[in-house]
Amino acid sequence: MIRPILIHPDPRLKRICTPVDDLSDGLRALADDMLQTMYDAPGIGLAAPQVGVMDRLIVMDCVKEEGEAPRPLVMFNPEILAASDETNVYEEGCLSIPEQYAEVTRPSAVDVRWIDRDGNERQETFDGLWATCVQHEIDHLNGKLFIDYLGPMKRQMITRRMQKLKREQAKARA
Numbered sequence: 136m137i138r139p140i141l142i143h144p145d146p147r148l149k150r151i152c153t154p155v156d157d158l159s160d161g162l163r164a165l166a167d168d169m170l171q172t173m174y175d176a177p178g179i180g181l182a183a184p185q186v187g188v189m190d191r192l193i194v195m196d197c198v199k200e201e202g203e204a205p206r207p208l209v210m211f212n213p214e215i216l217a218a219s220d221e222t223n224v225y226e227e228g229c230l231s232i233p234e235q236y237a238e239v240t241r242p243s244a245v246d247v248r249w250i251d252r253d254g255n256e257r258q259e260t261f262d263g264l265w266a267t268c269v270q271h272e273i274d275h276l277n278g279k280l281f282i283d284y285l286g287p288m289k290r291q292m293i294t295r296r297m298q299k300l301k302r303e304q305a306k307a308r309a
């Protein structure tokens with residue numbers, strides 16, 4: 136089931152999410168919905184608060200090459216164990232901030248530990264786009280958006296655009 140994605144500004148995108156301690160069927164169904172919603176958007180990552188659920192859950196798939204097999208990842212309670220000193224700059228976007236992009240500097244590689252869809256603990260080092268994406272999604276679980284890395288002028292400009300977009304969407308629905 137495709138779920139509606141919250142658009143910034145929304146108080147639910149500013150909150151710290153709660154760790155998951157019991158992998159219920161409901162949580163697995165939520166993860167499946169999030170993957171479907173992410174692929175449909177289309178996007179490469181989605182965090183539970185973006186669909187209004189305050190649990191520490193993210194999904195992602197950064198495979199972009201045509202013909203390459205998809206690699207959907209479901210991560211409960213993802214945690215960054217270590218980050219490289221070396222950094223990387225990517226032009227980031229966000230499904231909650233549609234059509235706005237800005238360069239963000241982050242560590243170029245991160246070690247991440249998480250619980251997968253089957254309840255198994257996993258650990259992996261991510262680099263390239265995967266490293267940027269996993270850090271961006273984990274930020275969501277801590278109420279942080281990529282625009283929080285920008286200067287106040289740029290951030291306010293993007294926020295005003297999103298407020299306008301939300302007004303237009305509300306009007307279209309009315």
Ligand SMILES: [Zn+2]
Binds near residue numbers: 228
């Ligand atoms: Zn995002």
